Amino acid sequence: MRARRVGYRSGPHPLGTVSQLPLTGRTIAVPETRELDLFAQMLEQRGAETVRCPLVAILDAPDQTAVLGWLKQLVAGRFDDVVLFTGEGLRRLVAAAERAGLRDEAVAALAKARKVTRGPKPARALRDIGLRSDLAAAQPTTDGLIATLSALDLAGHTVGVQLYGSEPNLKFIHFLRQAGATPAPVAPYVYASHADDAKVAAMIKQLALGEIDVIAFTSMQQLARLRDVAERHQLSERLTMGLGRTRVAAVGPVVAEALRELGVRVDMMPEESYFMKPLVNAIVAAVKD
Numbered sequence: 001m002r003a004r005r006v007g008y009r010s011g012p013h014p015l016g017t018v019s020q021l022p023l024t025g026r027t028i029a030v031p032e033t034r035e036l037d038l039f040a041q042m043l044e045q046r047g048a049e050t051v052r053c054p055l056v057a058i059l060d061a062p063d064q065t066a067v068l069g070w071l072k073q074l075v076a077g078r079f080d081d082v083v084l085f086t087g088e089g090l091r092r093l094v095a096a097a098e099r100a101g102l103r104d105e106a107v108a109a110l111a112k113a114r115k116v117t118r119g120p121k122p123a124r125a126l127r128d129i130g131l132r133s134d135l136a137a138a139q140p141t142t143d144g145l146i147a148t149l150s151a152l153d154l155a156g157h158t159v160g161v162q163l164y165g166s167e168p169n170l171k172f173i174h175f176l177r178q179a180g181a182t183p184a185p186v187a188p189y190v191y192a193s194h195a196d197d198a199k200v201a202a203m204i205k206q207l208a209l210g211e212i213d214v215i216a217f218t219s220m221q222q223l224a225r226l227r228d229v230a231e232r233h234q235l236s237e238r239l240t241m242g243l244g245r246t247r248v249a250a251v252g253p254v255v256a257e258a259l260r261e262l263g264v265r266v267d268m269m270p271e272e273s274y275f276m277k278p279l280v281n282a283i284v285a286a287v288k289d
Helices: 034-045 064-075 087-099 103-112 120-128 142-149 170-178 194-209 220-232 236-245 253-261 276-288
Strands: 027-031 049-053 058-060 081-084 114-117 158-162 182-186 189-191 214-217 247-250
Touching: 027 034, 027 194, 034 049, 034 276, 049 194, 058 087, 064 087, 064 103, 064 158, 064 182, 081 087, 081 120, 087 103, 087 120, 087 158, 087 189, 114 120, 114 142, 142 170, 158 170, 170 182, 194 220, 194 236, 214 220, 214 276, 220 236, 220 253, 247 253, 247 276
Parallel strands: 027 049, 027 214, 081 114, 081 158, 158 182, 214 247
Antiparallel strands: 058 189
16 A cells, blocks of 8 residues: 555645645554544645555444435434444444534434334443433344334334444344334444455555654554454564554553553653644654654
């Protein structure tokens, strides 16, 4: 995987000419997630070339149009019941609603619907937004949900179904239809694919070759995924070599300490205010030294 070369619009750059930008000539690896797009853009605006890599095992669904459409149905009060398979799914839905400016409306609509949870994690995610599960599955499985819902009259109901990953769960959807309900499934997240793993493996090789100047970590899950992919692709030695020769940035002390405990040297970290912009400033300051 080659680092993406950044293009600039004609006219003066907001931070100066390309040759004057503080990160010109630097290649920086960043996690590739929706929330960190801004982080990469801030680095690119300062002249860096970024290697965006899927360093998380769970990603937002690529079709956010479908997710937003489902949320609009929720806000419009179309769902009599909402079945939540995972806490991760609910958190992703709430985050998508917030990006669309619909968070308050979505939470209010969810409060009005009957909320059915497969297990304790979606119930906990509901509590995080001030709501409670109205009905829990007898067992935290699809069969457990079916057994619990079989006791209810679902005829004529429209049921919003937050799926487990991208698995369509045809068994559960068929049950709802047989019960006279109209299912409305949504898949707000996906698991990293083999193609994503290949991108991570390619970046590990870049690290080992010294082609990356800085790698930035904003959570420990990112390092865990690096180590997991390295082990499965017989690249563990290359990862150790690459992290040893590459400067490492951490977003804050919790991530920094966890990195050090795993034997990874931390070269830069914001002194306070542990967010994206201070992390960018810390990287700029460090590469000047």
